[in-house]
Amino acid sequence: MVLVMTGLRRTAALLTRADRVVLYALVGGGVVLLAATWRGGAGGHARISWPGGTRVVRLDEDARYDVEGPLGVTVVVVAGGSVSVMSSPCREHVCERMGPVRNRGGTVVCVPNRVIVTVQGAGGDRIDATTR
């Protein structure tokens, strides 16, 4: 570590002001690039599918999604990085008791209303699948 710092100091001493401007521009551009990709890559997302279509939603943005199935509207809620079914027009309301899921492979499904919510994820996910 000491050697690296010494080397950097010597290198810095060799650079002209123009050299430093170029280097700072490279570093600054890099930081901006990483900041842009960090936000998009870090958060997981969930796929909501129903007979009428499919929608991918972010898990890092709290929101409510009304999904129209054959029985009526299933309300899917994203909160605190998890996704769950808040209400559904099915008979047993099993989907509402499934609770929130946040890990890749985590699924909440309303079989009668044919609504499927599955957590997908970014490349940094810790797990490939969830057995349940």
Next chain:
Amino acid sequence: MTGERRRLLLEILGFALVVALVATYAVRRGGAAGPARLEDQRLLLGTVVSVTVFTNDSERGRGAIEAAFAEMERVESLTSRHAASGEISRINAGGRTGDRVSIGGELASVIERSLHFSRVSGGAFDVTVAPLVALWLGPEGMRVPSRSAVSAALPKVDYTKLALNAGAGTLTVPLGMSLDLDGIAKGHAVDRAVRALRLRGIQSGIVDAGGNIGFLGAPPRGGMWRVGIKHPRREGILGTLFVERGSVATSGDYQHFTVVDGRRYHHILDPKTGQPAHGVMSVTVVTARAIDADALSTAVFVLGAERGMELIETLDGVEGVIVTGQDDVDRVLVSSGLAERFAEET
């Protein structure tokens, strides 16, 4: 220092910086240089089924996914009690008369595998459990039948009374008895789907039928597959399994249950008592074939923690995680072969 040397130094520094940025960017994007992940999911086999393949040939990948789903649909129609025109319905109709019925080779092999696990588990897994299932699982979900109804159904549950001749393709179901393949069909479907992916040139993929998971090849990043085991009472996972290949399945008391007078009644029935098995929250089994993992997770759940782990340890190529408790996790038992491959969440 000359200007030339300074420029050279600057170029080296700049190049190193660009390489570092590109490498970091690639890692953040999940290794964009690797094969693409293609995924689809459908409602099949009474659950959510997802098929994932890793390939840079999107046309081949999509075709393989379709083939996998088609294969699972075929297995569902073959094994479902609810398919009026299905083979199981015809067999169960035979049970209403006690007649011998002819069966196809694939179904015969699934029933044969069921009987194998019935024998090794001493009847903890029983393919003739259908009369009890009909009492506990009605069209509106879980319900608690009367003791007398359960007692009346118990004599109709006994796998030893089935007469299967796989070679001749015949099965005799004694009068009043019927089959329920729900404890093994998903596993068989997963095996067939994984085979369909392999036949279409896919080298890496995942078939997940409601937690019955089959892996094809190795993950594209290399190393082992990381499988989360759902926590039986809370959000999130209990721990992570690391598996190189094969299949994983879980049976849990949280999948289908009802609470009556403060008591939890779930869908994993002990064929000997006709009641939900007690003492275990969830059982996860790791085997080469998904059909085996599916059947064994149920068998071990019914056997209970100690006898269940004994069974796991006696079977070659079988490992497992057993979670005991009632309202919260009491113990987590891990088989010897998973000692270094299971990481419990802290």
